[in-house]
Amino acid sequence: MAFGFNTLNSFAQQTSSNQNFQFRAVAELGFLGVLSNQIQFGKSGTYFAYQKEGGQDVLFPVSRLSLELDFKKRNRLIFLYQPLKLESQDLLANDLIVNDLVFKAGSNVKMLYNFPFYRLSYLRELLPNNEKFDFGIGASVQIRNTTINFESGDGELFRTNRNVGIVPIIKLYSKAQIKEKAYLAFEADGFYAPVSYLNGSDEDIIGAILDASLRYGLQIAEPVSSFLNLRYIGGGAVGTNTDSKAVGDGYTKNWINFITVSVGFVYAF
DSSP, rough: OOOSSOOOOOOOHHHHHSEEEEEEEEEEEEEEEEEEEEESSTSSSSOHHHHHSSSSSSSSEEEEEEEEEEEETTTEEEEEEEEHHHHHHHESSSOEEEETTETTOEEEEEEEEEOOOEEEEEEEESSOOOSSSEEEEEEEEEEEEEEEEEEETSSEEEEEEEEEEEEEEEEEEEEEEEETEEEEEEEEEEEEEEHHHHTOOOOOOOEEEEEEEEEEEEEEEEEEEEEEEEEEEEEEEHHHHHHHHOOSOOOEEEEEEEEEEEEEEEEEE
16 A cells, blocks of 8 residues: 555545545555475475575565555555465475475476465554544455465476465554655554364364565655555465365465565556
8 A cells, every 4th residue: 555544645635525535556566585485285295495495596576456445534445466476496405295296306396386365455544633644453355366386397296286265364554654745654464363263164274474564655746656665475374174175185384484675656546
């Protein structure tokens, strides 16, 4: 998000005064660095570190798109789409076991870590009369759409794990206007919970996510503003899903720590 509930430009202020709602389109583009990404499929499988043996020791392109609607001055809806696709290829330093399939040390393995998500959020402004500082709290519902593949270079060996899930999240947002046309903003979506209690499963599964960002924004020309954004994306899950159709015993452990740097633009209408 680039604007607070108290907007930074006269066009947005005029729009808000004439209507009970305001739309914004937000797009950002940058790069992603992997601080850590470790995964295990199967209780006898390898706890594999992508950044050490899986070719994720470089930067990856990242983008982010969202639509925002402010209504009745203190309410905001946000729809976000976050692509998150990491493709790599490397020679294994050690044997890699994925759901009982062994990829031998020294072999060439192609890897896909595809973890895009869709998120619908609601925010409620708690300081509606403060012109210099905004603070909002709310909730999000996130849909993850995961595909994780391991394939030998010759195509003879292959393992895949695919999953679609719904995750409830707590959301926070704050913005401080530091100059007439500049601001600092902080945003966080996160949760940590036993997933089994949320989805009614009998299996013991722990899940967590944190998507937090710090943003410096600047109005360019009405109704367009730009921003520089530093973001942390982390979390994961551990547990056994006996309903899984994938090969193996259904056990998965995956924890990620990503950081992104991006620039973006906001168009208010």
